[in-house]
Amino acid sequence: MDLHQRDWLGWATLFAIALSVNSLRKRDMFDYGEQAGDQLLEQGTDQTQKLILNQSMFFFGGTYDTVYINTNGFLSVEEPKVESEYLGKMPASFGMIAVFLGDLDNSDGVGKVYYRQDSRPSMLLRTTDHISQAFPQDDEINPTHALIITWENVAAHGVPGRGDGLDRKRNTFQLVVASMASASYAILFYPREGLQYISTPVAGQSEPVHAGFSQGLVQAWYSWSSTQGPYYRIATDDEAETNSGRRGVWVYEIGTSPIFSSITPGQVTNLSPEEGIAGGQMESPRYPVVPEPPQPSYPEPTQPSYLEPIEPRYPEPVQPRYLEPVQPAQVVVVDEDDDLDVDVFAYNSETCSSNRQKCSSFADCKDYTNGYCCHCRPGFYGNGKDCVAEGKPQRMNGKVNGRVFVGNTPSPLEFSNNDLHSYVVANDGRAYVAISTIPAGLGPSLQPLSSLGGVIGWAFALEQPGYENGFSIIGGVFSRQAEVTFLPGNERLTIKQEFKGIDEHDHLVVSTELEGRLPEVPRGSTVQIDPYKEIYQYGSNLITSSSNRDYTVSLPDGSVQTKTYQWRQTITYQSCPNDEEVRAVQSTQQLSVDQIFVMYDSGNQLIRYAMSNKIGSIVSGPPEQNPCFTGRHGCDTNAACRPEEGIQFTCECSTGFTGDGRQCYDIDECREMTEICGSHAICNNQPGTFRCECMDSFQFASDGKTCVEVDRPIDHCQRGTNNCDIPERARCSYTGASAYICSCLSGFVGDGYTCQDVDECEQGRCHQDAVCYNSQGSFTCQCHPGFHGDGFQCTPGSPEHEKTQCERDRESIQVSSNTGSFSFFRPRPAVSQYVPTCNQHGAYEPTQCHGSIGQCWCVDGNGQEIPNTRTGPGQRPLCIDQGVIPPPIGPTTRPDVSPVAPGTHLLFAQSGKIEHIPLDGYSMNKGEAKALLHLPDRVAIAVAYDCVEKMVYWTDITGPSISKASLEGGDTISLVTTDLESPEGLAIDHLARLMFWTDSMKDRIEVAKLDGSQRHVLFDTDLVNPRPIVADPSYGRLYWADWNRDGPKIEMSNMDGTDRTVLVKDDLGLPNGLTYDPESQQLCWADAGTRKVQCMDPNGRNRRTIVEGIQYPFAIVSHGRNLYYTDWRREAVVAVDRTTDRETDEFLPQKRSRVYGIATTPTQCPQAYNYCSNNGGCSHLCLPRRGGFTCRCPDMVDGSCVERNL
Structure with missing residues (x-):
């Protein structure tokens, strides 16, 4: 330029x-x-x-x-x-x-x-x-x-x-x-x-x-x-x-x-x-910090200032990331009692001396004539059972279930366990609510119901002088039922909510049920709710309110409709009946709600509400000017506003925070008071508070604060920590608790702790015409020469040996070899006669060969050829003896990892390590999950497994690199370290000894030998964000997904790069995970955009949805009838049963962070014909394809290289 x-x-x-x-x-x-x-x-x-x-x-x-x-x-x-x-x-x-x-x-x-x-x-x-x-x-x-x-x-x-x-x-x-x-x-x-x-x-x-x-x-x-x-x-x-x-x-x-x-x-x-x-001319919402004279931060109610379509963010609808101890989860929150599941309002005549723990940690217990009551201390408010710090923002979490008809539809929309999250800035009364996974057919019609979650606005409304919000009066345990009647259509909806108090994470917990019919709000419409006032009437353990609410629906065609609904609600709770000093509560109070914002986010299936709430008198008077009562004070969100004369006020940081009130900072109690949690406990700082967590092998005592050693039952038999004699002589039997019984095996005598061999030969156990041979724990009898039998019975004469099937077949062929008529094994080349090979016990050898034609194949226990196992001259297939149980393939110990039981395992990657979970059938053995490999300062993305050499392979985007390590221990080996940018997908062909990977930055798919040599780019066009890739060695196929937001797709090709085909391009969002099950021949994927797991056959037919409504899957793997996927938001490994189409289990790693790739370690390699046996005779790369293979040259080749198709 x-x-x-x-x-x-x-x-x-x-x-x-x-x-x-x-x-x-x-x-x-x-x-x-x-x-x-x-x-x-x-x-x-x-x-x-x-x-x-x-x-x-x-x-x-x-x-x-x-x-x-x-x-x-x-x-x-x-x-x-x-x-x-x-x-x-x-x-x-x-x-x-x-x-x-x-x-x-x-x-x-x-x-x-x-x-x-x-x-x-x-x-x-x-x-x-x-x-x-x-x-x-x-x-x-x-x-x-x-x-x-x-x-x-x-x-x-x-x-x-x-x-x-x-x-x-x-x-x-x-x-x-x-x-x-x-x-x-x-x-x-x-x-x-x-x-x-x-x-x-x-x-x-x-x-x-x-x-x-x-x-x-x-x-x-x-x-x-x-x-x-x-x-x-x-x-x-x-x-x-x-x-x-x-x-x-x-x-x-x-x-x-x-x-x-x-x-x-x-x-x-x-x-x-x-x-x-x-x-x-519109003004944006203010976020005051500067201590200027109070200025109106919102325009008049007739012209709401909050027109921006996004409010400050709500808590995400995902599982909270709370640190949980490895031992049974027993956590105490310092500012709340952890025993909230009991009937906290069942007051009785007992005294504080035995019931103090039922009060909040920030409340005092006081005895009265008929019993005790709890009272929040200065600086806190609530009913004594639940107390929260003045000025501190509050959160509410819960689940929403419902069965709702929309408009004139004959069938209801049903939903279950949808997440509700709410946040309120307590010192200005502004509340935010979000409900997740609301289908598009219901979401727009829910927009008028701002009070569905707005009850938290009443609970923590900004208090006017002499008046109290809901939480100050009744705390966090109550029931609410609301009846909504829409006019003029008389549609009715019932809302039932159960508030269960404050949990150990300092959040108010609520469950919500919806039942009834809503008038339809067309998709694409927006709803504006006018400010309203609602009168609350307070009685003995009962609160009622009612109001009429107007709202305006702006339709997509530009027309506007004004509608009304009637709202009546009843709140029931249990106060302390023993309090002789009950504070005066206004019998009627008025809740004023304005600055109402509602929106349905169809892309994320979220309904959002926001509103400002004040609680005060029903009598109109001059408006309060003190900023503490208007909410326009500029105090930090973690501060309480303290009114003074006129418009004067001060800001005071909430308990657990420090600062001048306009800027408040969390106090790290764990650092400043190192002994605050006592012995055998770990202190975990939280905003405004802290939590004590017991160390491993400890749990909280009855006081909820002291950590005591856990007296857990120990199976000494399984652990090998018993005092029984060695397993060759004694048996350990677990009897429950930590007890066991030792007993000697048959052939030994003793008390189980010491066992001695019994010499059966001294007891004359054999026949008189047999000789006895004693051995440890047993004996054998053998007839004398000239006699035959089992040693216990011997008769004169020669023994008649009963031939096995293999021996009979072998003898039959040898007898009929001159005629050449034997044809038991089909198909067989007619070059020369084939004679089966039998082992020393007369059984078929698992590997059979025909010497005349130079071919070998695998057979089952009946001598029948296993399909797709035949190899060419000079090669022997990897055959498993069908007559014995194959040795299990599973993770074994590395120097920094504890031993694990054999069997199939799940391998999954997290930042800095790869972990494994043993599988008991299809169930995850969560208690035995451990780290397999520690990879400091690395981010492993894809994980793959080679069942032949028992190696785990992974891609690392921080290097970037591709590496491997043996499951039997040893150092990690870097295989590919150059010309990579972001390797995110990895697949292994255990037959042809190849690995394939995707690079989302270079937008290409490559292949190489398993040692990283002879690299060759298969595809570098029409790729935008390739990530998952899987191989089908049996048919020489590759499958991969490209999560290009403008055109996501799933593709297929042969392993040599031929016959590239787009399998799926419709109804895809972000296909992050991909897996292929060779047994069922099903290709399955997890889509973070559509939030579905789907499967189909490899020809693109019979597509079906397994589960939907999932959160953010990253990778997926198949094992038998189950699918296992990793989820970024849940930070978990999730099991899905394909036969019932539902999630069955979830594993949450101890380290809560994003989980990436996932793979299985099968107990034996899948059997298939190896087209590239002996490298197919190729000079360099042998790349399988359906029915054959192709010889390819690497991109960087030294010397001569021959390419050909076979």
Whole structure:
């Protein structure tokens, strides 16, 4: 590109940004300044500040713990060069995020550069909001760290002014880098009034500023040289007005781990509804931090401000990642009693001395005349049984079941165990609710029912003076039944909810049932619920309420319908009947609900609700102005607002947090109070609290806090820790508990602890015409010469030996060899007569050969040839003796792994290791699961197994490499280490001794020998994201899946690359896992997009769904009637029975992290004909195909190589 083109491109870039900021203002950026906790960069024209990050940042393919902030409008991942090396010379030679890169100046005291690291929930919720709106299809957004950098009023260096600095043009812009466990995002803000120039002087010429992402110089893998890495330029590369749905806000995924492909811009190029309003007068929700005088953060109720289609993220509908001890899960939460399953409200005449443990850990027990009651301590609220810290955000989790008719449909929609997750910011009354796996036929019609999960809004509503929310009065154990009548159609729906208190994870637990009929809301419609008021009437252990609610349905055709429903509910609970000092509770209170947001996310099958809740008087009066009662106080989400006179207030961090109230930080009790959990316990810090967990072999005593040693039954017979004599002489019999009995085997005498051989020959056990031979534990009798019999009975004469089937066949052939008429084995070549081989016992040898034609084959116990086992001259097949049990193939001990029982095992990969689970039939023996291989600093993706040499193979994307190790121990062996980028799928052909793999970065499929030599690329076209690959050695076939989001497909070919065919392309989303079962000849896959497991035959017929509604499968393997798949969200190995089409079991590894590839270790190799026996006579690669094989040359070949088809 010449200079003129480069200048034009740069001007176009910033001109596009300048046009895009029509509605973004400075106040819409993240809060900044010293009052927000920011630090200042030194003043100057080229100042750099090194910053060590509290959490790693992912950028392109790298992980960085240190960054550099520069005056010139950029953030770099290495110390920047002098500005003459990069200004006007982009892309730079070092990695950088160019937010507004130019020759900038803040030395005049007006311009400033602020920066801070922030992990407060309010900030993280806001970053989640922006990222989720830009990437609406991504459902795993959960940032845990944010870096916020703001360039305020920075001027262009070298631009003259009148001297006081007031007439200089100045720019204000902001960068927020949000990071989570496996990805980082950049959010860039360009406010409307913040961009006054788009070029700066460089070397005497006006150079346009740059905005984009530069990887810098990249080391080439094949030499010591470096090449320029990718450079992604904002706006010109996007060719859009926005990528986040909001003018002036640009969002990018800038790095992922362990797999990275490219910088990914936000997907929403259309403006959200409020952005489309001329002039952009709508205000965004505020996230206050700066202690300014209270300002309204929401517009009037007639014009709700929350129009953005994504609220701050809800807890994902997955199983919680709680650390559980290896021993039976007995965990105590310090701020809640763990014994919540009992009837906590069954008060009796007992005293506190024997019932103190029934109160919350943050409550005091008080004795009264008729019994005891529990009262929350200062700083906490609740009913004494359940107490939570004032100001602390609260969560609610549970399951939803239902049977609901929609519209006039004659059949109901039924759903079971759908996840409900809710989150409420207690100090401002804002509640968020999400329900997962709601089918598209029901989801739109559920939108009007915001109160389905909004009960948490009442429970933790913002309290007005003299009034209390639901949790303060009744705690967390109650029943709720609501009757909903829709007008004018009189459809009725019943909602039943059981609230079961706060669990050990500090979450309120609820179960919900829906029954009835809903009026249909057409798909694609949006629903707006008007603010409403609901009067609650409080009686003895009973609360009732009712209200009428109006809502508006905007149909896809643009028409609007206004509808109403009547809501009546009853809440029952049990108060403490012994309290003689019952506090006065207002008999009537009014719940005011506004800022209501509802949305059905059809892509993720989620229904979302959000609302603001206040509890107060039913009598209208002047509105409260104190920010503590309006919720507009700016306190941290983990702080309580304390009202003072007038509009004065203070912020106080919740129990378990420290700070000034506007910024609160978790107290690490485990570090500050090292002995807090006592002996034999492990302290696990949690936000606002901590948990004590007993070490291995210990469990909690009755007090729920002291860890005592576990007296578990031990089967000393199985463990081999008994005192019985050796197994050759004695038997150990387990009798329960830790007891056992020792007894001598037959042929030995003693007490079982010491056994001696019995000399049966002294007892005259043999016939008088036989000789006796004594042995350890036994004896034998043999007739004298001239006699025959079994030694116990001997008669004169020669013995008559009864011939076996093999001996009779062999004798028959020998007798009839002159006629050549024997034809027992069919088909057989008629070259010469075949004579079967018998072993010393007269049985058929498992391997039979015909010497005249040079062929060998396997036979069963009856001498019948096993199909597809015949080999050519000079080769002998691998035959298993059908008359004996084959020795089991299974993991054996490595130096760092405990021995395991023989048999079939599941192998699966996690970051840093490969584990195995023994299989008892089709059941996972979870108690014996152990680590097989430890791979520090490695991420193993695919796992495969060679049943011949008992080797496990795996791909590693951090190397990247392909390696193997023996299950019998030994070191790991690297096989392929070059010309790889992201090997993600691996398959083994145990017959032809080949391995096949996919590389999703190079977009190709390769084959090589099992030692990694003779590599050959089979396919490198029409591939976008190839991942799983499986082999069928019996027929020389390969199957693989490509999860290309724009065109996912499953393909098939011969192993030599011929006959490539697309098997499946319809109804696919993200086919991550693939497996082939040679016994049933079924090809099965797990799809993380459609959330289904499906199977079909290898010809593309008889496709059927095994299970659906799963979460995020990664890999899958077949074993008998079962399928086993790994799931990223559940972080588990899941078993599926193909015969019943249901999940039957789940294994949760001790280390809770993503699980990747999975494979089995069969007890014997599948029998099949080996087309490539003796390498097929090929000079290099022998690649099987159906009915034959092909000789292929490797891509890098030394010397001569011959290719041919046979």
